[in-house]
Amino acid sequence: MAxxxxxxxxKYALLVLREAFLGVRRFDAMVRxxxxxxxxxxxxxxxxxxxxxxxxxxxxxxxxxxxYRPTPAGWELQPVLLMLMKWGDRHLADRPPMVxxxxxxxxxxxxxxxxxxxxxxxxxxxxxxxxxxxxxRTGPAAD
Amino acid sequence: MAxxxxxxxxKYALLVLREAFLGVRRFDAMVRxxxxxxxxxxxxxxxxxxxxxxxxxxxxxxxxxxxYRPTPAGWELQPVLLMLMKWGDRHLADRPPMVxxxxxxxxxxxxxxxxxxxxxxxxxxxxxxxxxxxxxRTGPAAD
DNA sequence: GCGAGTGAGTTTGAAATCCGAACTCACTCT
DNA sequence: AGAGTGAGTTCGGATTTCAAACTCACTCGC
Numbered sequence: 548m549a550x551x552x553x554x555x556x557x558k559y560a561l562l563v564l565r566e567a568f569l570g571v572r573r574f575d576a577m578v579r580x581x582x583x584x585x586x587x588x589x590x591x592x593x594x595x596x597x598x599x600x601x602x603x604x605x606x607x608x609x610x611x612x613x614x615y616r617p618t619p620a621g622w623e624l625q626p627v628l629l630m631l632m633k634w635g636d637r638h639l640a641d642r643p644p645m646v647x648x649x650x651x652x653x654x655x656x657x658x659x660x661x662x663x664x665x666x667x668x669x670x671x672x673x674x675x676x677x678x679x680x681x682x683x684r685t686g687p688a689a690d
Numbered sequence: 691m692a693x694x695x696x697x698x699x700x701k702y703a704l705l706v707l708r709e710a711f712l713g714v715r716r717f718d719a720m721v722r723x724x725x726x727x728x729x730x731x732x733x734x735x736x737x738x739x740x741x742x743x744x745x746x747x748x749x750x751x752x753x754x755x756x757x758y759r760p761t762p763a764g765w766e767l768q769p770v771l772l773m774l775m776k777w778g779d780r781h782l783a784d785r786p787p788m789v790x791x792x793x794x795x796x797x798x799x800x801x802x803x804x805x806x807x808x809x810x811x812x813x814x815x816x817x818x819x820x821x822x823x824x825x826x827r828t829g830p831a832a833d
Numbered sequence: 834g835c836g837a838g839t840g841a842g843t844t845t846g847a848a849a850t851c852c853g854a855a856c857t858c859a860c861t862c863t
Numbered sequence: 864a865g866a867g868t869g870a871g872t873t874c875g876g877a878t879t880t881c882a883a884a885c886t887c888a889c890t891c892g893c
Contacts, residue, residue: 548704548708548774548778549705550778550782551774551775551777551782552705552774554782556701556704558699558850561691562692562695565691569818573870574869574870574871575868575870575871578870583852584851584854585870585872586851586852586853586871586872587850587851587852588871589870589871589872590850599781607869609859609860610858610859610860610861610868610870611859611860611870612860612868612869612870620781622812622813623777623781623812624777625812625813626773626802626811627770627773627774627777629802629811630767630770630773631691631694631770632691632694634766634767634770635691635693637766638742638766639694639697641693645818645819646818647816647817647818648816648819649804649807649811649816650809650814650815651804651809653804655804655811655816656805657803657804657805657811658803658804658805659772659773659800659802659803660800660802660808661792661796661799661800661801662798662799662800662801663792663794663797663798663799664792664794664796665808666792666793668769668772668800669765669768669769670768672793673768673791673792673798675790675791676788676789676790700879701879716840716841717840717841717842718839718841718842721841727880727883728841728842728843729842729843729844730879732842732843733879750840752889753839753887753890754840754841754888755839755841755889756840756841
């Protein structure tokens, strides 16, 4: 988790990915949609490319222009964004939510399930098997 | 999404939640496990409490001591963390991953599915219905 | 009853980031 | 020739982050 956040946890990184997923893949368009300072966006894009999450490819020689597309590894981050979106819609809903249509025809309500049994994976259903080094669960704290 | 990140997108915020989910709920324990500067952790905790994601409650009067527990809204962020964890395990795996056991008895592999049809929701299966104000999808960019 | 320790922070000053605006460079379009 | 566009880079100033030290209110061992 900490390692993942080292890649996508910096300010704007996940918003950049959102835009890339939605098809906004050019520098200036991202600046407009995200509202990030141009230099910050430039560094973010560099990092995401070197992390293998985005790919920078030219869509025009003369003048040389680039676009940024999610790699396969990048696409695998989409579920993270879906869950962030869902949470925001449930708990912060100011504007009407963006609707994504699933291939089944319904409007998407993303749910996290256990890949093994297909049942929802949430609070009550999970038990950590902890053996991380240096990790301490101090004090009594039954959930 | 942007709004959600305004709440949990700051540095360490999601790590704080991870600890809280795992039962680490005291200030000093979090400092030890996360390695964040104490002042930053203090501000993060304040923000997460006022955002309604954590709850600060005393576990001892005299001396006055507090712990931070996820609220119901907080627990709803767990899926986000699960997907971040999964991605890290697949793409950055340095140390052996932490195993979570699902109530079905199997080790959890979290998957995001469409709540309507139960089928996986990923790259090919989603079509955005875009009508956000000021949002521009510039240039040709079929996925 | 005294010194050491603990838990939950706050303070402090230097280092790293972020910000917005302006600038560059290489073109294209009128 | 002049205006515009796309993809950045450069600037100085405002915010954040950082690590270490400090506070305050206790408790514990002797």
